[in-house]
Amino acid sequence: MRLAVVPGDGIGPEVVNEALKVLSEVAPQIEPTQYDLGAARWHSTGELLPESVLTELREHDAILLGAVGDPSVPSGILERGLLLRLRFELDHHVNLRPARLYPGVRGPLSAQPEVDLVVVREGTEGPYAGTGGLLRKDTPQEIATEVSVNTAFGVERVVRDAFARASNRPRRHLTLVHKTNVLTHAGSLWSRVVEEVSLEHPEVAVDYQHVDSTTIHLVTDPSRYDVIVTDNLFGDILTDLAAAVTGGIGLAASGNLDVSRANPSMFEPVHGSAPDIAGKGIADPTAAVLSVALLLDHLGEPELARRVEAAVAFDLATRDHQNPGGTSAVGDRLAALVSSAAGTRTSA
């Protein structure tokens, strides 16, 4: 199996390094090839994602990405020109973002609720589509539009994926999150599609919640959620919040999936390049390591994925959360755990 690795910017290379340590222990048959895309390449060559590199990436079974974004590059250049371009070109329509409160992790809430939810975020449309622009730029009459594009095709495929996931989880519960009271055009389409697909899944209990009130309930009662399906922007915001509630952004993994498997899917931590801590060796690599677990699941290696998760669970249950050790110390512990009996035992 061939894995393309895009470490990217800031803490991206730091956490990817640790994720690869774990991967090489658990799945030495996977061959990683590194691609130097990101701020440094843009500064030296002006390139973001050359066609030749995109063609090579397509030939891999999966992609592992660290993070992109750098204060030396104008905001949006790397995010749109590299990260979103990858997600769009490779048709990553399902952005899968689980959030689980692991035993031993103290979330910021006074109670320790049971949280085990997954956000199925639409990945190629919505306000991210890039439709819109600036009219009468640099005049007092300037107008900026950012059109949210929602196609029946795009909404249906992500809603179907969310129902299938809900159907395979113990609680079989799906919440559509939107803002149907204001975004009535897109809201109508999303609601109708959910209603139609729900007829094929009588086993899944469905409800609806406005996105603003979801931010309340994610904090006050996160246990109520099982699968959340939502649009690209709402999903972006809700998954940072869900990460915070379950112990921090350093633990939150994601998979950008082309469910049709026509293109390689891409796995990455939910967090960004964290310029505030880059180079200090203190970024938590756990999110990147858990992204490797999602990757292994996707590549049809669920037992290996469970070993990685079990190692993380063991580490989170036993680590000194005040002083967890630096990036490479955490990576070393996790790499040792995946190959040891301790890692395997916790999965039982």
Ligand SMILES: NC(=O)c1ccc[n+]([C@@H]2O[C@H](COP(=O)([O-])OP(=O)(O)OC[C@H]3O[C@@H](n4cnc5c(N)ncnc54)[C@H](O)[C@@H]3O)[C@@H](O)[C@H]2O)c1
């Ligand atoms: N997928 C991606 O590549 C991605 C995701 C989000 C943001 N970004 C980009 O990253 C840059 C910084 O964005 P931001 O500051 O809004 O978000 P961020 O996720 O990089 O950082 C937010 C906060 O979380 C902390 N943090 C992030 N990852 C951590 C980790 N592994 N361990 C410990 N702490 C961690 C940071 O120090 C910071 O205080 C921007 O250029 C943004 O566009 C990229």
Ligand SMILES: CC(C)[C@H](C(=O)O)[C@@H](O)C(=O)O
């Ligand atoms: C950097 C940005 C394009 C990206 C997004 O908005 O999807 C990030 O915030 C994320 O959550 O992966």
Ligand SMILES: [Mg+2]
């Ligand atoms: Mg985000």
